[in-house]
Amino acid sequence: MSDDTAKFEINGKTVILPVLKGTDGPDVVDIRKLYAEADVFTYDPSFTSTASCESKITFIDGDKGVLLHRGYPIAELAEQSSFLEVCYLLLHGELPTAPQFAQFEQNIIYHTMLHEQFDRFFQGFRRDAHPMAIMTGAVGALSAFYHDSTNVNDPEQRMISAHRMIAKMPTIAARAFKYFRGQPFVYPRNDLSYAENFLRMCFSVPAEDWKPNPVLTNAMDRIFILHADHEQNASTSTVRLAGSSGANPFACIAAGIASLWGPKHGGANEECLNMLAEIGTVDRIPEFVQGVKDRRYMLMGFGHRVYKNYDPRATVMQKTCHEVLKEVGAENDPLLQVAIELEKVALSDPFFIDRKLYPNVDFYSGITLRALGFPAEMFTVLFALARTVGWIAQWKEMIEDPSQKIGRPRQIYTGEGPRTYATIDKR
Numbered sequence: 001m002s003d004d005t006a007k008f009e010i011n012g013k014t015v016i017l018p019v020l021k022g023t024d025g026p027d028v029v030d031i032r033k034l035y036a037e038a039d040v041f042t043y044d045p046s047f048t049s050t051a052s053c054e055s056k057i058t059f060i061d062g063d064k065g066v067l068l069h070r071g072y073p074i075a076e077l078a079e080q081s082s083f084l085e086v087c088y089l090l091l092h093g094e095l096p097t098a099p100q101f102a103q104f105e106q107n108i109i110y111h112t113m114l115h116e117q118f119d120r121f122f123q124g125f126r127r128d129a130h131p132m133a134i135m136t137g138a139v140g141a142l143s144a145f146y147h148d149s150t151n152v153n154d155p156e157q158r159m160i161s162a163h164r165m166i167a168k169m170p171t172i173a174a175r176a177f178k179y180f181r182g183q184p185f186v187y188p189r190n191d192l193s194y195a196e197n198f199l200r201m202c203f204s205v206p207a208e209d210w211k212p213n214p215v216l217t218n219a220m221d222r223i224f225i226l227h228a229d230h231e232q233n234a235s236t237s238t239v240r241l242a243g244s245s246g247a248n249p250f251a252c253i254a255a256g257i258a259s260l261w262g263p264k265h266g267g268a269n270e271e272c273l274n275m276l277a278e279i280g281t282v283d284r285i286p287e288f289v290q291g292v293k294d295r296r297y298m299l300m301g302f303g304h305r306v307y308k309n310y311d312p313r314a315t316v317m318q319k320t321c322h323e324v325l326k327e328v329g330a331e332n333d334p335l336l337q338v339a340i341e342l343e344k345v346a347l348s349d350p351f352f353i354d355r356k357l358y359p360n361v362d363f364y365s366g367i368t369l370r371a372l373g374f375p376a377e378m379f380t381v382l383f384a385l386a387r388t389v390g391w392i393a394q395w396k397e398m399i400e401d402p403s404q405k406i407g408r409p410r411q412i413y414t415g416e417g418p419r420t421y422a423t424i425d426k427r
Contacts, residue, residue, distance in 0.1 A: 229390025
């Protein structure tokens with residue numbers, strides 16, 4: 001807290017409110033006593049100007065294009081670290097020592113298997129069920145199998161549940177993918193890295209040997225890192241709000257997955273690929289770009305609600321994208337050719353440059369995931385897999401905050417005033 005205050009005057013009352021300062025970012029007026037002292041609420045639809053919590057995990061400066069996890073720039077983590085190391089960082093606040101990482105990695109590997117009866121859940125879905133529908137239901141069902149780690153007041157159980165979700169999410173996601181394709185499930189292996197294990201569970205088949213590709217494995221790991229956490233977005237806020245009621249962590253993460261499914265949030269990269277498919281061929285790009293300028297077409301994968309400059313994740317994702325395209329020889333894929341040409345236009349056309357409509361992480365991740373062999377229906381599933389560690393870290397931080405109360409947003413009521421009930425024969 002700083003020595004600054006804000007004075008609020010309304011209806012003849014004067015209220016002095018403290019001003020809080022964080023490590024970085026704008027100052028925050030603490031309005032918690034405003035209702036009690038002045039009998040008024042504040043109005044902030046979608047909470048775009050409201051700090052809902054205090055957090056030490058992730059910092060974003062949208063104007064400067066900055067994204068930090070526990071103080072570390074996202075580009076440095078994506079280029080030099082690994083996803084499991086970032087998981088440790090988000091959960092514990094510091095990068096692990098070698099012994100700490102070895103123990104953490106072992107804890108995750110130990111929990112990658114699912115209870116054998118759990119597979120019956122997948123058989124209950126229609127064969128053409130969207131993988132995100134399967135993910136939402138399956139993750140919520142984890143509490144029925146692992147109820148020994150649902151006591152949110154027990155620090156040890158909280159950590160066990162965190163390890164379980166980070167470990168089991170790739171297995172669930174891969175099973176959703178295999179079920180969607182009508183292929184047999186593949187069990188995890190403890191001798192492979194986190195990303196290797198996931199790719200093997202997705203793409204190996206009993207009839208053929210599967211060999212890891214270092215370029216593709218590295219790309220998958222980077223995608224996980226770049227999506228690990230992103231401050232108080234819609235899905236993270238959903239997890240925190242659900243968790244504030246004392247709900248078990250599996251239920252809270254399932255709520256986050258449901259929120260992420262929306263096309264304005266986690267579904268953006270799928271919508272981006274749909275846009276590329278709608279364009280169809282490179283020769284139609286000029287027509288499409290003109291349509292965007294005339295507001296006849298929606299532009300997906302460019303610009304960002306938070307980042308008013310360049311999305312710092314996009315720089316790393318752009319490099320990774322081109323590495324993958326080269327490795328798999330996908331330069332001749334018509335859809336990817338459209339993407340590459342549209343990227344060139346966006347980086348050179350004054351209309352895009354003046355409005356800072358640079359390609360964001362969703363644009364490059366969608367192209368990369370397609371080149372890796374994933375259908376568009378799996379894109380948000382992979383986002384959920386990566387974001388699980390951010391959700392669980394935010395949930396854990398909230399639970400351990402002594403000032404935390406159950407979430408209870410207020411409203412402006414604009415409906416009817418008090419009315420007298422009339423029986424149906426008199427209406």
